[in-house]
Amino acid sequence: MNSFTYTRAEAVEAAVREKSASGKVKFIAGGTNLLDLMKENVERPTRLIDINRLPLTKIEAAPDGGLRLGALATNADTAWNAEVEKRYPLLSQAILAGASPQLRNMATNGGNLFQRTRCYYFYDLATPCNKREPGSGCSAIGGYNRILGILGTSESCIATHPSDMCVALAALAATVRVTGKNGERVVKFEDFHRLPGDTPQFDNTLQPDEIVTAIDLPAEDFSRHFSYLKLRDRTSYAFALISVAAALQLEGNTIKEGRLALGGVAHKPWRDTTAEALLKGQPATEETFRRVAAKVVEGAKGYGHNTFKIELAKRAIMRALKQATEGMPVADAFQNSNP
Amino acid sequence: MPENPTHTSGAAITAPLPPVSPVTLRINGQERQLHIAPWTTLLDALREYLDLTGTKKGCDHGQCGACTVLVDGKRINACLTLAVMQEGRDITTIEGMGTEEKLHPLQQAFIDHDAFQCGYCTPGQICSAQGLINEGKAKTAAEIKELMSGNLCRCGAYTNILAAVQEVVEMELKIKN
Structure with missing residues (x-):
């Protein structure tokens, strides 16, 4: 690790003020991804501001009847929170499908949004990477790219966002509460992360002096028909090759409302509202799901090693929607069989 | 010995190293005072500064779990947290789990x-x-x-x-x- 100075923030306003100081200043919360990247010399902050003592650990009712997740509540406390389990089981399942119990005890909800890609070349200082070193090139295109993106990629970057939690948050239409020097603003989840374009060094749309204080879940009920299907190289403690968060509201066999987001395919959690529109008012049948799956991968592009993901994504979408319909989500972290 | 040794490799040091600072950790019920640099992980603090070598360094990247300790009763990877971040918490290592006379x-x-x-x-x-x-x-x-x-x-x-x-x-x- 490089040398840096360490301070502890006691209030949100002070944290924001300190963050605007000169130099490479970073907030540290759980630290599970940041310290790892610092050990690899990918991140080299000159100053760390420890935000763990900020009063942002609560999970409480939001004014609109939804649920407000404090940015500093841990992933474990969130997944096993009684209200989250009851009203947003899709989120619980997605969180429990990611990382390990130790990491989930450390990682915070806010921090989860800032996870960086696990693209091998991003971690490998010996190779070019536009995300790590803008303008140096992309080694993944034409390189070993089995785990990388097929949707929304660019000539500069085909990295994927690694989070499971964020895929569920995208499907559930969460919003992110942010405080900066100019006060508070609310960001729609789909606008929080961004596509790489020709500036893949930016993972999200947050300004440098802003801090995430909470994530709000709207008061919609997707607690009966949902599935978080995660496909990976081993059944536990691995990043997704493809993950699908599917949530339905059914009236009989007719879909009143449908939500669909994918992980492991793009630079951001990939929610497809055009495909969702194809669910609305339709019967919950294989035929409907096939149409929706085809729509999602319409613009997909394979890069060789990862081309299999296009077909895999289609099948995973159909399966997740079927499981959601049947009210039998298999992504239960406790399930022992191979998905 | 030359008074101003020439750096033979790498970049010149442009910033002075920050001084070590006092950190108090409560480990297995005991308060321990340390003087460490901020980048010292909890794992390194335990092993290198407190002679609590029961906690092991495997991958040092949070992937293997060899460094698992309990903080306020919750298991974490000691390699992925800074010692200074754990001030005021109750840390339990394998040395605090049982005794030779009475195993856990x-x-x-x-x-x-x-x-x-x-x-x-x-x-x-x-x-x-x-x-x-x-x-x-x-x-x-x-x-x-x-x-x-x-x-x-x-x-x-x-x-x-x-x-x-x-x-x-x-x-x-x-x-x-």
């Missing part, structure tokens, strides 16, 4: 079930299992497997680790009910 039930179960070969992952496995018991979520073998997946064992003693952990989990469940 998990330690005894690991011996009874022959749940290790080289033993390098064992302190982390045992601290992790205690964390799992504190969480109270795992009851069946399948659940224990899933919730012990953050601890790797290169010797492949998983079958016996599962048996050892399951025995203590079931014991705890009996006491509770």
